[in-house]
Every structure is written in C-alpha cells, then in structure tokens.
Amino acid sequence: MKSDSPVSDQTDHPGEPVAITAAGALPWRVNKDNLEVLLIHRPRYDDWSWPKGKLDAGETVPECAVREVEEEIGLTATLGVPLPPIHYHVSAGLKVVHYWAVEVNGSPLRPDGKEVDSVMWCAPEKAASLLSNPSDVDPLNHLVDAHHNKELATWPLVIVRHAKAKPRSSWSKAEGERPLAATGIRQAQAVKRLLQAWRPLRVLSSPWLRCVATIAPYAKAVDAKVKLADALTEHRHGRSPRKTAQVTESLFDKQRAVAVCTHRPALPTVLAQLAVHMNSQLRALLPSSDPYLTPGEIIVCQVAHGSKNKIVSVEQFKPFDD
Structure with a gap:
C-alpha cells in the first residue's frame, strides 16, 4: 500500500479513478477472552459504522486514520494491521476508505457528541448485523480472521x-x-x-x-x-x-x-x-x-x-x- 499513488478499485470498479479518499479504524479489544469491536453511531446519518473520515490537505492516509479516530471517539490510536479498504459510490464518484485495526487497552473513549453521539462494544457477529454499509463487513471479517490466526495483536x-x-x-x-x-x-x-x-x-x-x-x-x-x-x-x-x-x-x-x-x-x-x-x-x-x-x-x-x-x-x- 503506497499513500503517494492514486488508488483505484481493482475489484468491482477496475481502473475507475477514486474521487474521495478516506481512512479510519476498527477499534477492538479482548474482553473475558472474547473479541469485541467498537461501532459508532452518527446522528447525521442515523447509521452504525466505524470511525473514519476524509483526507485533509497535507496529510497521508495513515495520519488521516489516526486523526479521525481521535476526533470522533477521543482515542489516541496507534495503527495495527491493515485491513481491506472498501470502495463505494457517492455523489462525487468512487470513494475508497482505508482501514486499520486499532487495539483499545482500557483507554477512555470520548465521543465528540456532534458527529458521534454514542458508541457500542459488541461481538463481531452483532456488529456485522448492525453495520449500515454492507461493505463495512469486509474489514471486520479480515479482523476476525486475524484474531483467530493470532495475527491481530x-x-x-x-x-x-x-x-x-x-x-x-x-x-x-x-x-x-x-x-x-x-x-x-x-x-x-x-x-x-x-x-x-x-x-x-x-x-x-x-x-x-x-x-x-x-x-x-x-x-x-x-x-x-x-x-x-x-x-x-x-x-x-x-x-x-x-x-x-x-x-x-x-x-x-x-x-x-x-x-x-x-x-x-x-x-x-x-x-x-x-x-x-x-x-x-x-x-x-x-x-x-x-x-x-x-x-x-x-x-x-x-x-x-x-x-x-x-x-x-x-x-x-x-x-x-x-
């Protein structure tokens, strides 16, 4: 993955240029030997998703992911394993969102209240059923596989x-x-x-x-x-x-x-x-x-x-x- 090169989707939209680049993370923890992930609720869209946002001028994709996690849920994150990016169309064209796993070790979470009004820790199976964008399940499945293979921590x-x-x-x-x-x-x-x-x-x-x-x-x-x-x-x-x-x-x-x-x-x-x-x-x-x-x-x-x-x-x- 190279942050300096234009990203195009080579799966459902081969060769199509990306109009919007965004980045975010899937926060995770192990609670009583069980894997849990953190969903956020955005009142503007009334949806459940992962912390993410668009690239600012002058920043790389990893910097964007860390900034968005801090802005939306108040967590100072360090990036873990990369997860598959997702691609979908918005009014401006094709959008790509790059994701990383982020381990949460008891750090307090502070949703910003405006963009994110609540958060929920839940099992991956429940998260998959609640996610509003079906594409968001792909990085979740990768995270779960990494956990099972002892490649998440x-x-x-x-x-x-x-x-x-x-x-x-x-x-x-x-x-x-x-x-x-x-x-x-x-x-x-x-x-x-x-x-x-x-x-x-x-x-x-x-x-x-x-x-x-x-x-x-x-x-x-x-x-x-x-x-x-x-x-x-x-x-x-x-x-x-x-x-x-x-x-x-x-x-x-x-x-x-x-x-x-x-x-x-x-x-x-x-x-x-x-x-x-x-x-x-x-x-x-x-x-x-x-x-x-x-x-x-x-x-x-x-x-x-x-x-x-x-x-x-x-x-x-x-x-x-x-």
Missing part, C-alpha cells in the same frame, strides 16, 4: 530511509557529516508526522548526520529513546553486511515498537533479513530494486506478539511531500 517495526541529503558532489568534508538538503529538512518534519501513526518509542539509527537529522524531529516530538548503531552506516555495511543483518535481527528482541533509520545501500540487507520472518506473499510486497525506498519513505511491518517474530503485514508509505 501486533507491534510495528518501521524502516526509514533518511531524507534527501546535500549532493555528494558538493560536499568536501567527512561523508558522515553530510547534512540534509532543504528538501530533506522538510521531509524530516513530514516523517515526524507520519511515524506518529505507529508511535514507536524506540529508535535505532545510523550515527551519520543525515540519518540522525531525519529521525530527530520525530524522536523529540514523542520523547523516543534513540540508539545509534555503526552497522547501519554505508561504510560499515560495505565492510560487513552480516553485522547490518545482525542489527536488523536484534530489532525483534524486545517485542516492542521500533523505528530504524538507515541508508539506501544498506536497505537490501535490512529487507532481506526481514524477509526471513514473512511468507512469500508478503516478501513479494518488499521493494526489490534500487533505490528500494525514496528519501524519507518508510516500510511498516506488523509483528505478531508471541509468534517467534512472525511478520504478518507489510506496508509502504511516503511522507507528505509539499
């Missing part, structure tokens, strides 16, 4: 390519001190906003300036713990790709959300190590040719809890580029 592992740096040709000092270009400084701010959709509080970075400067605005915003790893630099990777792979493998040790910032030459080694932990269908989603990621672009892997490091989803996003 996850933590995110995020790979970031550093933002655009000043050209090598115009830099005569040490390579590790080459800074971000003006475009890269703006990209770093966009990366800060995008990463907050998953909110990893651990950050591992190459110590070279362009990586540190890419991740610093995000780390400062959320007070993340930053650790520097020489094995993630271009130089060390060139000498010992095996050590870069070992650092990548160590990301799984703590089973907690983490973001990693590195360089283009190191990306094939990093991605190959992640591929060990996923099935062939997910491996096919990984970029396989140079440059792998554009400056500031990210890959988000969701890792199932208690799964011996099994990656269950792969997504790819560019930060908003002005």
